Amino acid sequence: MPLAAAHLIRIMAITMLDDFLIRAALAGIGLALATGPLGSFVVWRRMAYFGDATSHAAILGVALALALHLPIGVGTLIVALAMAGTVSTLAAKGWAMDTTLGVLAHSALAFGLVAISYVPSVRADLSSYLFGDILAVSRADLAFIWGGAGLVLALLIWRWQRLLTATLSEDLAHASGINPSVERLALTIALALVVAVALKIVGALLIAAMLIIPAAAARALSRTPESMATIAAFLGAQACLGGLALSLWQDTPAGPSIITVAAIIFAASAIFGRAAQR
Amino acid sequence: MSLISAQHISVSFGAASVLSDVTLSIEQGEIVTLIGPNGSGKSTLLRALLGIVPLASGQVQRAPDLRLGYVPQKLAIDRAMPITVRRFLSLPQTVPDKEARAALARVGLGAMEGAQMAQLSGGQMQRAMLARALLTDPQILVLDEPTQGLDQQGEAAFYRLIEELRLETGAAVLMVSHDLHVVMAASDRVICLNGHICCQGAPQVVLSAPEYRALFGLGTQGALALYQHAHDHVHDGGPAPAGPVSAGPVSSGPIKDAFGRSPSDPHYGHNHA
Numbered sequence: 001m002p003l004a005a006a007h008l009i010r011i012m013a014i015t016m017l018d019d020f021l022i023r024a025a026l027a028g029i030g031l032a033l034a035t036g037p038l039g040s041f042v043v044w045r046r047m048a049y050f051g052d053a054t055s056h057a058a059i060l061g062v063a064l065a066l067a068l069h070l071p072i073g074v075g076t077l078i079v080a081l082a083m084a085g086t087v088s089t090l091a092a093k094g095w096a097m098d099t100t101l102g103v104l105a106h107s108a109l110a111f112g113l114v115a116i117s118y119v120p121s122v123r124a125d126l127s128s129y130l131f132g133d134i135l136a137v138s139r140a141d142l143a144f145i146w147g148g149a150g151l152v153l154a155l156l157i158w159r160w161q162r163l164l165t166a167t168l169s170e171d172l173a174h175a176s177g178i179n180p181s182v183e184r185l186a187l188t189i190a191l192a193l194v195v196a197v198a199l200k201i202v203g204a205l206l207i208a209a210m211l212i213i214p215a216a217a218a219r220a221l222s223r224t225p226e227s228m229a230t231i232a233a234f235l236g237a238q239a240c241l242g243g244l245a246l247s248l249w250q251d252t253p254a255g256p257s258i259i260t261v262a263a264i265i266f267a268a269s270a271i272f273g274r275a276a277q278r
Numbered sequence: 279m280s281l282i283s284a285q286h287i288s289v290s291f292g293a294a295s296v297l298s299d300v301t302l303s304i305e306q307g308e309i310v311t312l313i314g315p316n317g318s319g320k321s322t323l324l325r326a327l328l329g330i331v332p333l334a335s336g337q338v339q340r341a342p343d344l345r346l347g348y349v350p351q352k353l354a355i356d357r358a359m360p361i362t363v364r365r366f367l368s369l370p371q372t373v374p375d376k377e378a379r380a381a382l383a384r385v386g387l388g389a390m391e392g393a394q395m396a397q398l399s400g401g402q403m404q405r406a407m408l409a410r411a412l413l414t415d416p417q418i419l420v421l422d423e424p425t426q427g428l429d430q431q432g433e434a435a436f437y438r439l440i441e442e443l444r445l446e447t448g449a450a451v452l453m454v455s456h457d458l459h460v461v462m463a464a465s466d467r468v469i470c471l472n473g474h475i476c477c478q479g480a481p482q483v484v485l486s487a488p489e490y491r492a493l494f495g496l497g498t499q500g501a502l503a504l505y506q507h508a509h510d511h512v513h514d515g516g517p518a519p520a521g522p523v524s525a526g527p528v529s530s531g532p533i534k535d536a537f538g539r540s541p542s543d544p545h546y547g548h549n550h551a
Contacts, residue, residue, distance in 0.1 A: 167359070168359070168361070171325070172348065172350060173370075174329060175350075175420070176371075222360040223360050223394070224360060224362055225359060225361055228360050
């Protein structure tokens, strides 16, 4: 999406580098750096619904944070970790994951929405938790987003070879002295962190989309896991910038606009990537 | 010491017992083949030796810092993951290009460095996994039905390659096969498995063992062999001297009657320590 990026740069110049816009762009890029590689693992390991369950639980986290007067990020992180841990445990015990995840994802969302309705001050603000509010990102938010994204990225890079081996085959991992459950736990923690980070940007309903769509778009353009993770991060950043631009021009909500651009990038990649393979 | 040894290991999946009281050891440089019918626990035994499946009882010991190259039965690479053969070789340990190329050339995949793993044929995939296993400079190669899905020629070529590699590297080989005849030439020792070790020894010895015939329905003594196999193995006491193929020092009657082998026979027999 260089076109959208160019437009964005022009808009930035016109608006004399409005502070809130720069913060929004930086927030989006920070998120994309983490969701690119993590989203690739979500795609490789077929964890899409897992991402849904964890991100939908974020709404419950918001309710918890408001009830206990905790920072939103902390409440979200706690509940997302609990949900991701629950799902991992059930999966390890051999539950039918398709059904279990479906139940958990939707229940988490419903419980969260019910719980949050008890907090009148948030009711008017609910859509910002569901769809994100990237244009309202503060300096403190930005520090939280980059801190969290940096942590996720560091975790993934540190364990990269082990994570890849365990993803390829748990048996091969075992035989190489790698414990697949430890790697699964690392991904679970990374996922919970990303959910806490992404809530402010794209909202609980669209976090999973930010994980999956850029990675899926990168697949057709990649030959190695590393190139897919890198391209996914790049396309995710483009989607954020393009979505911001779209939101500014058309006065559309920023979170859904980002995912809209991501989906268009995916469609283009699917068409041209497939044509290139023929 | 042995590269890998298992003492009286049992494995259960839920209530179902898959392996019971298996004792074996793999020595340096030998080629050992596990055979047995479907569901006899061959793969489970390999996976137990590798520490992939938990033991219900018994224990597995490996030589300290054992370098082990594992080639699983199959590797299902999801098309969602882009990965070249070259990249695959560097998991989890990064290997230099030169060594990677040499390993690929050795297994006959010299031109496939840049190919996508998901697009390899069954035989190519086995060779790629073998190349990866070789790159760890293994003391033992563990192969789980490595020729599944290959035609007879491919199968023969693969076993020749394994034998050559053993000569070149001195690595021991432990593999699973469904058919004794194809691996006969390549094996030093064959272990016939059916939930427990039925018999073991040199390939020719196992081939004529009643337990083997009972399991695979070969030979003319089918009915007799079946009867012999139906006895419940009772093995106790100390290390067995070289004895009849199938029986430990204490065993029910008919085996010795049917099989009057001399103690100097070259097979290993049960070794229940």
